[in-house]
Amino acid sequence: MTPLQRLALALYGLTTWLAQPLLRRKLRRRARQEAGYAQAVGERFGRYGSGGPAQPGALLWIHAVSLGETRAAALLLRELRALQPGLRLLLTHGTATGRAEGAKLLQPGDVQVWLPWDTPGAVRRFVQRFRPAIGILMETEIWPNLAACCRAEGVPLVLANARLNEKSRRGAQRLAWLSRPAYAGLRAVWAQTEADAQRLREVGARDVQVLGNVKFDVHPDPEQLARGHAWRAAAARPVVLLASSREGEEALWLDAVGRLADADRRSVQWLIVPRHPQRFDAVEQLLRAAGLGVARRSQWPQQGDAPPAGDVWLGDSMGEMALYYGLAQVALLGGSFERLGGQNLIEAAACGCPVVMGPHTFNFAQAAKLAAAAGAALPVADMAQAVAQALALAHDAPAWRQCVQQCQAFAGAHRGAARAMAQAALALLARP
Template sequence: MEPAYRERLGERLGRYEYPAPQPRRLLWLHAVSLGETRAAAPLVAALRAQRPDLRLLLTTSTATGWSAGHALLRPGDVHTWLPYDTPGAVRRFLRHHRPVMGVLMETEVWPNLVHIAAREQVPLVLANARLSPKSLRQGERFAWLLRPAAERFLRVLAQTQDDAQRLRDMGAPFVEVCGNLKFDITPPKALLERGQRWRARLQRPVVLAASTRENEEAPLLAAWRELPQPRPLLLLVPRHPQRFDEVAGLVAQAGFSGVRRSSWGEGDPPEEAARADVWLGDSIGEMALYYACADAGLLGGSFEPLGGQNLIEAAACGCPLVLGPHTFNFAEAAELAVQARAAMRAADIRQGVVYAATLAIDPQRNGWVDRALTFASRHRGATERMAERIVGLLPAVL
């Protein structure tokens, strides 16, 4: 269990040490983890621009989401953990905060949460909604539980037409396609500049393995060993912080010299880091830096049947990606990226490693960079569409 999660366990039970806010004044937004919280940032900004009186009740479910959520807060806002999906915890959460409406991000359909919100007269919107074919099949096994929850959403704002149809099949009655908020995330300029400076100082190609998941790193390192010398620098960034030590051990077991990003703080990489085989990206909130530092990337979560991670941030940073065969969590974005030649597909991790290492030194790499940036910019606009729909459902006065 994450330490921050354990420290505020009472909030997961719907028990709070702060006084109840004024009823029906807060717009509740739930973003489960880091990716959803970062995607929510432009939406929150757009909502505040359209409704300056907005006060936010932000809930998150992970330590990384909690940390990122603080940047979204203003005086008068409330930030707490999402309660466990039990009737008592959810009821206490809703009666303590009395939000005027709830906005749940992406896939957060919790049966008790949705059911009790309806009983407490808290309308819900599912924003940036997605539903993969695999999730739909799994949901159909529990249709008796999930269909009534889907039916209770006031609006569902879907990422794609395919997502919208699957959500309708799940029972959601009012579904509209608005696009993907993650296309509207602007990478921090300071992180991009730092990553580019690091790459220039290295004077060697860099391949990023971005947001890798359990069971992906060992095969990746084995495939990396098969590359001819001199190899690029491998920048390995696990998806979950609690696995940093485990992955550092895998790097050592594979016989590579490794350096942890955290070892040099805010400065530039020292000389010994420049000579290492592998950098372990053991930091939070620096993916834009890592993408900017890399010449090419491998998409974590896509080389095991896990559905892949968000590939849009890589494109916005100008980092061409090699995708594995499993990208069902972002199926349309992945297919569009491949069609736009902003990314390429590999059959397995061994092929992916070869493709990424080759792309990192490809004389035509700048063309891939340009196409990635164009792909990212072409699909912007979901933020304003979703903000307009949500504001249109709010009462005139909060």
């Protein structure tokens, strides 16, 4: 690290230290919507109770900032545990939904905490308290002080399932005095695509390999999928899903559906599953304000009978996307109709649910491109086109069956990244 880079890191560390009161205020505000943000707040600042330091090298650390990264981490962890039974895990997160999902992955002897705010003191206390044998950061989560501390403490740090879109590459290069040492300090980078690998090299990463996307290794919950299929068979109309919708997209959907002829609008059963649980109530209010009857998932039967009647079914549950994809004939891809980069379409394909995606898929650019080429996803320009395309496919049984087959073939053709990354991680652990 050059003197200028050391100075930049020191100034950055001072800035993050001064920003701690703002972080505490933000956490209090978020906790009013999601109680999980009030949990173990001290951990956010590197305070982990009275226990002594862990035995060096006893824990394999995986950081999965939010829900999507945690689900990807689960696929990697499944392979790691298969290859090395008895592995002890240190699992960290940044969001309440990520932590709640991560709790499902824990086994006796594992540890789950918040990753601290990126101040020099907090990350030093974190690393010295847990002394992980290796750190695996999922997808994009690089913090300058954390990277510098791991390097100083001899903890090899890896970026797994790594992706870097063009916008993020430009941002990293504008802040190269700070970001370049962080990327250069990574022991290895396992990229999803060659395009991601090239951008990561441009921002300073060194040992970069393309191992694929672990999200292709998803295996949908068979019970959820079977229940969804049963409910779809019992439904009076084809089901069209707006999956993992983000703020603003439900309004776009209301506008597009409102322009349809009444017979077309009522020819399908609409289902909306917001991405974030804190928005469930707001989305219901939006739909009711538009004059629509809403039946929330929390009011459906747990087993047996089909969902109750309603103009719109609202999926207000977490961890049931396989059920929703099994229930739907076709899904509109949330996050792709606003400039948000799109959500993960691989799980939909693995469930055999064709996807109609908007123009903004930069977070999953390669997967979106491959899915479109395979006929598993249909790209459109806007929400109005998406609604029209979904209706056409839902009412064309031969075309729909062909899309289902193409989804399953697409999902199956790209599996294996999770095993490759697990093997690479254990090989790195075995090095002296």
